[in-house]
Amino acid sequence: MEHAIRAEGLVRRFGGTTALAGVDLEVRAGTVFGLLGPNGAGKTTTVRVLATLLRPDAGRASVGGFDVERDAHRVRQLIGLTGQYASVDEALTGTENLLLIGRLLGLSRAAARVRAAELLAGFHLADAAGRAAKTYSGGMRRRLDLAASLVGRPQVLFLDEPTTGLDPRSRNELWDIVRKLVADGVTVLLTTQYLEEADQLADEIAVVDHGRVIARGTPEELKARTGGQVLAVRPRDPADLPAVVTVAGAVAGTVPEVNQTTVTVPVNDPSVLPAVVRRLDAAGVHVAELALRSSSLDEVFLSLTGHRTEPTRTDQDVLEGTPA
Amino acid sequence: MTTLAVDRPLVPTRRVGPLTGLRHTLTLAWRSLVQIKHNPMELLDLSIQPVMFVLLFTYVFGGAISGSPGEYLTFALPGIIVQNAFFATMTTGFGLNTDLTKGVFDRLRSLPIARWAPLAGRILADTVKQAWSVTLLVGVGMILGFRLENGLPGLVGAFALLLAFSLAASWISVLVGVLVNEPEKVQIFGFTVIFPLTFTSNAFVPTGTMPGWLQAWVAVNPVTVLADALRGLLIGGPVAGPVLRSLIWGAVIAAIFAPLALRAFKRRV
The missing domain is CATH 3.40.50.300 (P-loop containing nucleotide triphosphate hydrolases)
Structure with missing residues (x-):
């Protein structure tokens, strides 16, 4: 069997x-x-x-x-x-x-x-x-x-x-x-x-x-199906978030996501990293964190279904926390 | 942690034999009875409430209705036993609904046990509880002066009739337990239906002063019929007629509600 x-x-x-x-x-x-x-x-x-x-x-x-x-x-x-x-x-x-x-x-x-x-x-x-x-x-x-x-x-x-x-x-x-x-x-x-x-x-x-x-x-x-990697940028000053979104969007060619103080966007070509650094520097943005990582299953889900799973998670937690 | 799982050696069997099913039923009845140990409220329900009813009715209403508490006790104890039996059938629906809503039932259904065992086990356990309450009621009644005029045979007959009727009536409870979405609603049903049902009878008072339309209902009310049968068996009077009518009522209730309950049950689980 x-x-x-x-x-x-x-x-x-x-x-x-x-x-x-x-x-x-x-x-x-x-x-x-x-x-x-x-x-x-x-x-x-x-x-x-x-x-x-x-x-x-x-x-x-x-x-x-x-x-x-x-x-x-x-x-x-x-x-x-x-x-x-x-x-x-x-x-x-x-x-x-x-x-x-x-x-x-x-x-x-x-x-x-x-x-x-x-x-x-x-x-x-x-x-x-x-x-x-x-x-x-x-x-x-x-x-x-x-x-x-x-x-x-x-x-x-x-x-x-x-x-x-x-x-x-x-x-x-x-x-x-x-x-x-x-x-x-x-x-x-x-x-x-x-x-x-x-x-x-x-x-x-x-x-x-x-x-x-x-x-x-x-x-x-x-x-692997989502095209590989995700660029994540967290500016030191949250006021710079719009500038980061503009830069990341221009380099990656798609609209980035803003998650609290971090901007993420899927990228297919790792060589974009130097370009991102140059442009952020030119825009006068001080960066607290800059990373290129494999896309999480979260992003997989988003790209497959067009919606995130996260909100339901917190709903469920609340429900489960109060025993019926 | 090396032997937590796997290596079940047996070749799976095709279905459950009736004897094995009976064993499942006994195990599940044990489970319902062990629950009482951890839920003192249920013991209170089973023991103190019936005793309290006997004491209150006898000493509060007794003199006014029958002239003396002693005479009233003789008249009312069979009625109190019947009322208690009707309320006791509700525990079947309550427990069933609790199992359904809390997910215990799904766990049981995922086990290789007889399909009918969870329901049968619960009904068996409730019959044991019922027997306990009746014993307690009769015992307290006898301490207060209730006399068994027909001796042991009458008592055994009353017991058997009551349990048979309860078994039939518990199908109503099963139906309610399967249909409602929370256990409390079974209790609400119990109070809004069983309370008036038991009071519009001759269980607690002679019916002579009731209006005519009410008397007509009281005469056919199964509570009246069953109370009369118990009176006949315990303290003397006509037996055959009331017992037969009680059995007919039980058969009618079972014939209507058992299929409805089983259909609702199968639909829900």
């Missing part, structure tokens, strides 16, 4: 809205696949179809070689699911949550206990094992969610926005866990609106927007 996950032409409508407009995916076993896109792009719907929670209106999908509709019960024996919606029981303790799942998966009481203790220790939750999950911090809660999805030692793991709303430290911890799982041979399908996250973890990325995959490839391939 070379492909752990395969989807062909998945379509799913909710009333008048089309959440999935024909999604194709192929995920090789033992790799991390990143599904990247803004809110409402269809990421969660895709995961729900692949995890047998939702039937597609058209198209088909298989996980571990089993059809998600006809062989749903077999698929469920192979997968683990963690997401904004597939949650632990807040009224139970960490141990009880994992015991519940262990018992449901057919482990004996003793085996379920061992497995729960092992996972809680592995996720640094041993001290909180006897506390109700509703008392956990956001990061602890995510770790317990992830532990719950690993009780059955899944071959394929779905992580739906695993780090949304987490502080950087908790996020890094979670990333480390995912890397270890992959080293153990698990196939991971991860959805995220954080371009950095996909860049950090994924072997392959599919960019989704409006229910369609609009680009796919390795992070490097996607970055």
